[in-house]
Amino acid sequence: MHKQTGSPCEELLQQWSAKRELANYYITALLRLSPDAPGALRRKQELCKKVFEAQLSLKLVDDQLQSCYQEFGRESSHI
Numbered sequence: 001m002h003k004q005t006g007s008p009c010e011e012l013l014q015q016w017s018a019k020r021e022l023a024n025y026y027i028t029a030l031l032r033l034s035p036d037a038p039g040a041l042r043r044k045q046e047l048c049k050k051v052f053e054a055q056l057s058l059k060l061v062d063d064q065l066q067s068c069y070q071e072f073g074r075e076s077s078h079i
Contacts (some may be wrong), residue, residue: 009068016061023054 007013030047033040 008072009065012061012065012068016058016065019054019058019061023051023058026050026054 026047030044030051033044033047037043
């Protein structure tokens with residue numbers, strides 16, 4: 001019999017969690033950015049780009065994680 005040492009989706013779940021934290025970090029930084037700060041417009045543009053990229057990366061891992069859960073007969077528990 002095949003013995004598993006953990007969930008086959010555990011690594012994807014860890015990646016999902018890290019990417020979610022990163023996206024939240026950039027969103028928080030964007031929300032806290034003062035419009036009067038020097039270079040605020042440039043920083044806002046940089047943060048918007050980082051938020052977009054982080055959310056896209058999160059979506060890709062989320063899709064992989066959902067597929068993993070479907071393959072191994074488990075329901076999503078990370079949302």
